[in-house]
Amino acid sequence: MILTIFGATGDLARRMLFPSLYHLHKQGRLPNDLEIVGFARRELSNEQFCEYLSDEFKNLYGNVFNLESWQKFCEKITYFQGDLASEADFQRLGKKLAEADTDLQSCTDKIFYLAISPDLYPQTFSGIRKSQLESICEHTKHVRVVVEKPFGKNLKSYYELNNNLIDIFDEEQIYRIDHYLGKETVKNILNFRAANPLFFNDWNKNTIDRIDVKVMESLGVGTRAEYYDEYGQMRDLVQSHGLQLLSLVMSELPDELTADKIRNSKTEILQSLYVESMENDVVRGQYGSGIIDGYPVKSYKEEHEKLVESNTETYVHIKAHSRLETWEGVEINLISGKRMQSKETSITLHFKSQERVKGIPSKNKLIFQLQPSEGITLDLQVKKPGLNELEVVPMVFKYQDNFRVLLPDAYESLLLDIFKGNKSSFISNEELEASWKFIDPILELWNTENSRPVIYPAGSKYLQIN
Numbered sequence: 001m002i003l004t005i006f007g008a009t010g011d012l013a014r015r016m017l018f019p020s021l022y023h024l025h026k027q028g029r030l031p032n033d034l035e036i037v038g039f040a041r042r043e044l045s046n047e048q049f050c051e052y053l054s055d056e057f058k059n060l061y062g063n064v065f066n067l068e069s070w071q072k073f074c075e076k077i078t079y080f081q082g083d084l085a086s087e088a089d090f091q092r093l094g095k096k097l098a099e100a101d102t103d104l105q106s107c108t109d110k111i112f113y114l115a116i117s118p119d120l121y122p123q124t125f126s127g128i129r130k131s132q133l134e135s136i137c138e139h140t141k142h143v144r145v146v147v148e149k150p151f152g153k154n155l156k157s158y159y160e161l162n163n164n165l166i167d168i169f170d171e172e173q174i175y176r177i178d179h180y181l182g183k184e185t186v187k188n189i190l191n192f193r194a195a196n197p198l199f200f201n202d203w204n205k206n207t208i209d210r211i212d213v214k215v216m217e218s219l220g221v222g223t224r225a226e227y228y229d230e231y232g233q234m235r236d237l238v239q240s241h242g243l244q245l246l247s248l249v250m251s252e253l254p255d256e257l258t259a260d261k262i263r264n265s266k267t268e269i270l271q272s273l274y275v276e277s278m279e280n281d282v283v284r285g286q287y288g289s290g291i292i293d294g295y296p297v298k299s300y301k302e303e304h305e306k307l308v309e310s311n312t313e314t315y316v317h318i319k320a321h322s323r324l325e326t327w328e329g330v331e332i333n334l335i336s337g338k339r340m341q342s343k344e345t346s347i348t349l350h351f352k353s354q355e356r357v358k359g360i361p362s363k364n365k366l367i368f369q370l371q372p373s374e375g376i377t378l379d380l381q382v383k384k385p386g387l388n389e390l391e392v393v394p395m396v397f398k399y400q401d402n403f404r405v406l407l408p409d410a411y412e413s414l415l416l417d418i419f420k421g422n423k424s425s426f427i428s429n430e431e432l433e434a435s436w437k438f439i440d441p442i443l444e445l446w447n448t449e450n451s452r453p454v455i456y457p458a459g460s461k462y463l464q465i466n
């Protein structure tokens with residue numbers, strides 16, 4: 001198996017992909033025959049490239065760095081200096097990849113990971129096509145391509161991107177990554193629902209009143225100002241992570257957890273979403289200056305000279321509903337913001353309150369928490385000792401308390417899925433198309449002349465929805 005990483009010297013490769021591959025290597029979980037080709041422009045020898053990776057790695061994960069195992073890992077890596085704009089470089093790459101098969105009876109799997117800016121996709125696709133890398137093996141299942149978000153900026157640009165992809169690759173070869181889907185708690189959602197009979201019946205409007213998906217950060221835009229200002233919170237976090245978490249938690253539990261069944265169930269949810277009133281049910285905000293953790297922080301506009309006039313949103317709240325009969329009337333809140341009071345990513349299911357016994361209103365809440373730490377909490381009501389009053393108490397499951405292992409990074413888990421050809425944690429074309437169809441009208445409304453975000457003080461907890 002050969003994994004070619006285009007953009008091997010970039011931030012994603014250096015901070016996420018190579019450290020994840022190294023962790024897997026240390027645990028003996030990489031495919032035995034895996035070879036890694038790192039493709040980028042700058043002139044580096046294999047040794048210099050490994051050195052470059054290890055510098056960052058020691059900074060980030062000094063405690064798990066081991067020189068001997070690192071050197072063994074580096075033996076798997078070849079640095080390939082090339083330019084994505086050069087057809088000749090793609091031809092050279094194709095020759096190199098084909099060499100690996102000359103001694104084998106069959107074609108070894110080839111994976112192309114696009115860890116590059118989307119602006120470089122057209123030339124990369126063109127290079128792949130001209131050097132016929134997509135058909136380097138006779139059977140398409142042996143060749144896979146991995147693409148990262150952003151998947152376009154709206155429905156139109158998504159179609160353009162996707163058309164470029166499907167022009168070359170079959171859908172079964174395409175792995176669209178949303179790294180939230182690789183997180184343990186997220187991978188657990190369907191297992192949890194399937195394995196606990198308490199929850200697998202009536203996971204719908206009969207018992208659930210409201211669903212909140214929150215993706216909140218206390219950090220601001222940081223060093224990503226230019227990229228972020230082009231995309232904003234809606235595209236960067238809601239269209240991708242927020243909608244993925246929502247569709248997974250609302251999806252019909254399939255009779256088996258195959259990729260097709262999971263992805264089709266999620267698509268059905270995404271296609272069913274709607275906003276009743278754009279005016280009243282959508283909030284768009286941008287952070288002003290404020291206080292976080294006791295320290296003053298700048299407003300969004302003050303973060304970078306290019307942001308002074310910006311109307312880009314850093315906060316989104318969408319109140320939505322589903323057209324599916326099973327979810328009729330259930331309130332769905334998608335909330336995501338930067339420079340909020342605290343960091344929190346969670347999915348909360350509020351169960352319906354009923355009064356089965358006079359004077360005792362029922363109430364439960366189930367929370368899948370991804371950040372700041374991963375786990376599941378069930379809020380129960382119990383009678384206070386010695387009193388005839390109820391109190392809400394949390395039953396808490398935390399991975400770190402129960403398993404006492406370092407949770408695998410989302411990229412580790414997703415890379416293993418790619419190696420195995422398991423697409424259940426990757427987004428289908430239909431899911432993305434439905435997500436954009438849901439988001440597009442809101443973006444279009446924001447694009448009108450008089451539309452401005454509400455300015456909120458950094459350190460806010462929420463913005464009020466009408």
Ligand SMILES: NC(=O)c1ccc[n+]([C@@H]2O[C@H](COP(=O)([O-])OP(=O)(O)OC[C@H]3O[C@@H](n4cnc5c(N)ncnc54)[C@H](OP(=O)(O)O)[C@@H]3O)[C@@H](O)[C@H]2O)c1
Nearest residue numbers: 007008009010011012040041042083084115116117148149
């Ligand atoms: N960084 C993250 O945390 C993160 C998270 C989620 C998704 N993503 C997505 O991942 C992708 C990569 O992001 P990134 O932050 O890693 O970008 P980056 O740091 O800008 O890296 C870009 C890479 O592309 C290479 N490159 C640029 N032009 C090239 C050319 N003409 N020929 C060959 N190589 C070229 C650069 O190598 P040389 O300079 O050596 O040529 C570098 O390795 C983007 O789609 C991004 O949206 C990133």
